[in-house]
Amino acid sequence: MSQGVAVVGIYVSDQDEALAFYTEKLGFEVHTDVKNGTYRWLTVRYPEQSVVQLGLFVPESPMIDADSARALRALVAKGAMPPLVLEVKDVRATCARFESKGVELTQPPVERFGSVDASFRDPSGNGWKIVQSR
Amino acid sequence: MSQDPELLRRLLRAKDRMDAASHEEWSNEKLARVSGVSEAHFARSFKEAFGVPPHRYLLTRRIERAKSLLRDTELSTTEIAFRTGWKSLGTFGRTFRDVTGESPTELRARERASPQSLESVPACFLHAAHRPDLTIAVSEKRRQALDGRADDEEVP
Incomplete structure (x- = not known):
């Protein structure tokens, strides 16, 4: 039994679109996909990382009031959400794989500070940085 | 906060392009094309979205x-x-x-x-x-x- 962070959620504009992007393009696996009425609890995980789930949630009522949901959708689309970092063994190889699947890099791999990093966004606007494990 | 998220996402693409290559020249015409909006619409929408004009x-x-x-x-x-x-x-x-x-x-x-x-x-x-x-x-x-x-x- 391990303790610690189990789910970290991000807001997406469309769960079907996000699910397709994270699984088909980035290679994540579905962890949980459950509907309760119109509410959908959707989490994915990186294949080699069983303990942390990435929640893909839509800002919507009744969890959030309609005005706040609208504001959050706009903020996500403006890229105003906090940093997300993916750590991989080989940034260049990962980027090549992502690009072959149609992921548009916002920053191609750059070597600096003794490491390599790159960036991309998900369809909703969430910004990811890919860094190389040291 | 009245702008359409779908438009904002496309404006973000223009912002990302400037981020990726800020040393390059970025005319409103070029940026508008990246965002898929008219040039006239672009600068105003960008400023409304991000608080500063694109340049x-x-x-x-x-x-x-x-x-x-x-x-x-x-x-x-x-x-x-x-x-x-x-x-x-x-x-x-x-x-x-x-x-x-x-x-x-x-x-x-x-x-x-x-x-x-x-x-x-x-x-x-x-x-x-x-x-x-x-x-x-x-x-x-x-x-x-x-x-x-x-x-x-x-x-x-």
């Missing part, structure tokens, strides 16, 4: 990049000016001072004097945190600093 956003990115090169490399000020997209060293130096309040050489000397241990923070976030918060036009900032001297030069 001023580009300026903050160039200054940010120049600051990091001054801090992290041994490149000369001239080399840094050209690498970050300025065509003239004079304009670079003047704009840099107007925006940051000190000259490139002063900033370099000061940053060097205060060693930091930030290795564990991804570099891009540090850079973003050091981006100048340019809420007014450089020309306006200049006017405020040098009362009476009008200068409408804004884009390097």
